[in-house]
Amino acid sequence: MKIFLPLLVTMLFVIVPAVLVAATMPENRETTSGLKTATFAGGCFWCTESDFEKLDGVIKVISGYTGGHVANPTYEQVSSGSTGHVEAIQVTYDPDKITYAFLVDWLWRHIDPTDAGGQFVDRGDQYASAIFYHDQTQLDIATASKKALEQSGIFAKPIVTAIRPLETFYPAETYHQDYYKKHGIQYKFYRYRSGRDDFLKATWGDRLDRRSMVIGPGFVKPGEAKLRSMLTPLQYKVTQEEGTEPPFDNAYWDNKKDGIYVDIVSGEPLFSSRDKYVSGTGWPSFTRPLEPDNIVTREDRKLFAVRTEVRSRMGDNHLGHVFEDGPQPTGLRYCMNSAALRFVPVEDLEQEGYGAYVKHFE
Template identity: 65%
Template sequence: MIIDWFRTLLFTTLIFMAGVAAAATGPDQGAHMTDKGKKQMVATFAGGCFWCVESDFAKEPGVIKVISGFTGGNVANPTYKQVSAGGTGHVEAVQVTYDPARISYEQLLDVLWRHIDPTDSGGQFVDRGSQYRSAIFYHDQEQHDLAEKSKQALQQSGRFDKPIVTQILPFKTFYVAEDYHQDYYKENPLRYKCYRRNSGRDEFLEKIWSKEIKKAAPMTGNTRYHKPDDATLRKTLTPLQYKVTQKEGTEPPFKNAYWDNKQAGIYVDIVSGEPLFSSLDKYTSGTGWPSFVRPLVKENIVEREDHKLFSVRTEIRSRHGDSHLGHVFSDGPPPTGLRYCMNSAALRFIPVDQLEKEGYGEFLASFK
């Protein structure tokens, strides 16, 4: 296989250095408790190269840990070399430990669908062979039922022209891959980016899921949420609004429009007008910026890794306006445990009594 040759060429040194035997986990891995008594859950997915699948799941808020490994085969303690040869029956897979209070199993399924080609039974993208096929390995009946429901919904959505062939199988045993495969996207960022860029994965996903933006529901009449050209933005935005939304700037804490706003209403993107947050989800975080426990319309929120300030944070942007809004942190209050810390300069507030007039009447019911 081309990709196996490519991997071998890039990582021969690492393979020789990896001498740790793979560990196995059994079917009793479903829910477990942390030392503090907080419930965690486990999910197992296959979607081609586990470097990419691990990276995609690890970025999701509420995901605690992602491990790359092998499952679904008939050979105990397989090595990567054995699995990649295609003779063990295993697939490359990831085991996801997550906090169900912050991210649901249904949401994890959605993450999987958005990062694979569920119509390909012969592998995934440049990786060919049954060892790279997509699959959902359910740990209990609830996961099975949710997976079947989600698969059916995707099939009926019309997103794909071909049948959805991703398998839904009972989880049995998971074997942890060699150490050099774990956190590969972080430990070897240049090689990982080179592989991913040439794998065809992102090109395919952009083609399929960009339709979501093009088919976005209109705000009123035939007007869609969109980003004006730069010349228009410079005329309509204040210098601070432009700096924050277009240059990823940050406004001063406690000296901005909405940090202490207690009026009822919604917050929309200052650039595109797409609805983002509700006052019903706003709380006083003490940070000096408007903070929310969840988005009003999740589909309008895009998360990206931010490596500025010598740390890795999760940046929040608007989907249609592509505006920098702020960041999300995991130190928020119940029920989500999240803090969407936003810049007032990226938002426009619409009071409840103006929602109908401004074209956001669909959100009135939540305030009654």
């Protein structure tokens, strides 16, 4: 036994600390099964939990508290506003089925990101909205998504939702978990009276629950080297250097199939085949955008004449120009470059994540 005693002592010094560390690790770490975690605050966690649990790819949602200075806080402490914590949710999701960028976009569409004093009927710092990032990638996506929302024009007021590093997340008391399921009548009454749904409907309309992103989803544009590796020389010249492809010698000028046209880099839905017409110019032409929020126009004086350039909002890519010589009902001609677009046939919409547009063709 004396021979093995030093070895036994050494093993104890290695194993015991490791066990203690494992036992005290916060619940914020990613799981070993490939699932990931996101943490958000959007006012009453009963509501944010119910909004996120209905998403495909979300495995579970836990209501809790984070961002403050009191360890293991109670609901009474947090609701008093004295702990610095906010009501928050921690979302466990499958990244093969849903992206973090989508979750961030989903948050925007289920809160009032312009409210610095709480959310809807719930007032106080403990109900403020926030994104708590777990790593640099989440920070980059959340920052880009917030910037896109600011530029979208959807909200007239400044976006005040904080983006903060996650520290410790404390699960709330058991009776708060799945409250909307356990106490359906009370929850529905509270939600109706809170004003949340009226605000969201007025702000987003029929885009509220759309699976395909309208302002994102939190797209981070690649750098020059990555773009050059992703795109053909012609695609790069058109989208990044505001070039023009040859007429009658491009992919979509004569395309008559049903489907939608999306930005070749960001994937933003831009135009529909239902608004495409034969303009005789040799370039794909449309009477209007499928998603106006994804289109940006600006004055172009490069060719000694004033034209209106069309760009994608999230991708910030040159698409073409819009002219006032199109057919009714708009009188506009969105003259686009095929090299800036990718066509998604109607039969592929569902599998490529654009399922919300299937009904557009029914």
